[in-house]
Amino acid sequence: MKKSYFVIPLSFVFHIISLNLILFLSVPKVYNHGYSIIYYNLSWLLITYSIDFYPTARREGFGTNLRNFINLFVLFGLVYFTSFTFLSDRTYPLGYLVLVYALICLMLTLFRIVFYWARNLYRSNGLSKGVRVVVIGRDKNLKKLRRIFDTGSYGYRYMGYFDNTKSGSPTYIGTIQDSFSYIFENNVEEVYCMASRLSKSEIQELMRIADNSLKKIKIVPDNKELFSRAMSIELYGEVPVLNLRASPLELEYANVVKRIFDIVFSSLVIVFLLSWLTPLVWILMKIDSKGPLFFKQKRHGVNRNTFLCYKFRSMTKNEDSDTQMATKGDMRITKLGRILRKTSIDELPQFFNVLQGNMSVVGPRPHMQLHTEQFEKSVDKYLVRHFLKPGITGLAQIKGYRGEIVENSDIVNRVRYDIFYMEKWSLQLDLRIIYYTVVNAIRGEERAY
Structure with missing residues (x-):
């Protein structure tokens, strides 16, 4: 039995x-x-099992498992704090309980x-x-x-490749036909097949060999070079x-989490900030210039x-x-307007859009209709x-x-970051963006005008 079986x-x-x-002390x-004791341990077992907390994939790392960490902390946190309501006759100070959970x-x-x-050190130093x-x-x-295989921390030992087109590469072993015997003679454990370079009969033969010899075979699909960071294979029945x-x-759960966050966050901003700030801005605006308090503009949203x-x-x-x-230096901007735009206060009424469901707290900035068409x-x-x-x-x-699009690279990079956000969304990323938005507003931004 391999030592790695004992890791989990x-x-x-x-x-x-x-x-x-920790709980006992x-x-x-x-x-x-x-x-x-039963409550805490059974809860831990059920939570870690339900979110698949303990990784089994060879390429699993701290970063790739970060979302599970957050899920575990949230779910077990609910279990932990609930216990002091149902299992105790005496109440500990809340600050103390928070420190214990921390x-x-x-x-x-x-x-x-x-x-x-330790695992990466073990693998990269050749101990594995x-x-x-x-x-x-x-x-x-x-x-x-090869870049993945040559990363020592993943624990792969790359032997070379087979192809019917001969090559002078030092890792070239032979033709595809030669691979059938090589796999057995050199105790190869995993075989990666490029579907673009193999015929149906060759793939079937490799699958037959793998199924009858305890060899793992993995097919790299021929995706016609249609790569993207967010690419994934889904099964519709038996159709990939x-x-x-x-x-x-x-x-669905991600949309629910994001919507709940939007409702809670926007409600807090409206109650504790806009409730007193709006009348103040209205008074200052009446002194500064003529016109309505709010500016309303048609913009393109989701879909x-x-x-x-x-x-x-x-x-x-x-x-x-x-x-x-x-x-x-736009002459249309009022004196008060320059302050509102510099501090991004002018954007705060969009929290009403968030509460209505037209916008999210974090997301791609909406553009006016004319610019979308352009x-x-x-x-x-x-x-x-x-x-x-x-998003706001x-x-x-x-x-x-943000702000004015001076060069073509401005909108190109804006789209690039928006797509990256869509592909890598997490609640943690939303919180990070909100934090830096507040920091930038306090510091002042060069393009906020």
Whole structure:
């Protein structure tokens, strides 16, 4: 039996012992209750099993498992704090309970960091023999696979590749026909086949060999070089379908989480900030210039649907508001408007859009209709950003691509960051974007005018 088989059981045992020890020493009045040991341990078992917390994939790392960490902390946090309601006659101070739970989270995080560090050190220093792999067929995916295999921390031992086109490469072993005997003679454990370079009969023969010899065979599909960061293969029954634009927000639970966050966050801003700020802005605006408090403009949202976007009015009434973006030194901007725009206060009424469901707190910034019609023809992949609800702030904005579009690279990079956000969305990323948005607003931004 391989030593790696013991990794998950040992990790689980370490976590259980550490968890029980911290609870026993820190909150004995609750832990010593008759049912608490069963409650905590059974909850841990069910939560870690349901979210598949303990990784089994060879390419699993601390970063790739980060979402599970957050899920575990949230779910077990609910279990932990609930216990003090049902299992204790005496109440610990809330601050103390939070510190104890922070200690549990810190313990888990430190153990996982040390675990991955030790595993990578073990593999990269040659202490592990590594999984012996070969590739059958050479196409553009070969170099990308080799970069993974040659990363010592993954624990692969790349033997070479087979292809019917002979090559002078030092890793070229022979023809595809030669691979059949080589796999057995050299105890190859995993075989990666390039579907673009193999015939149906060759793939079937390799599958037959693998099925009858305990060899793992993996097929790299021929996707006609249609690569993207978010590409994934989905099964429709037994039919594999290549999804080139997969996003975490396609999952129902992710949309629910994001919507709940939007409702809670926007409600807090409206109650605790806009409730007193709006009357103040209205008074200052009446002193500064004539016109309404709010500026409303039709903009394109999710699926290119039109909605009314709200802002505090920052310009004098003009006929170009729906066709021309604000520029540096724009004479249309009022004195109060310059302050509102510099601090991004003019955007705050969009929290009403968020509450209505037209926008999200974080997402691609919505553009006026004229600009959407212009950019969808001139900027590659521009409409991809409309798969998501537009946001009050976004990844592109904290990266410096907000406001006026001076050069073509401004809109190109804005679209690039918007697509990246769509493909890599997480609640943690949303919180990070919100944090840097606030920091940038306090510091002041060069392009905020």
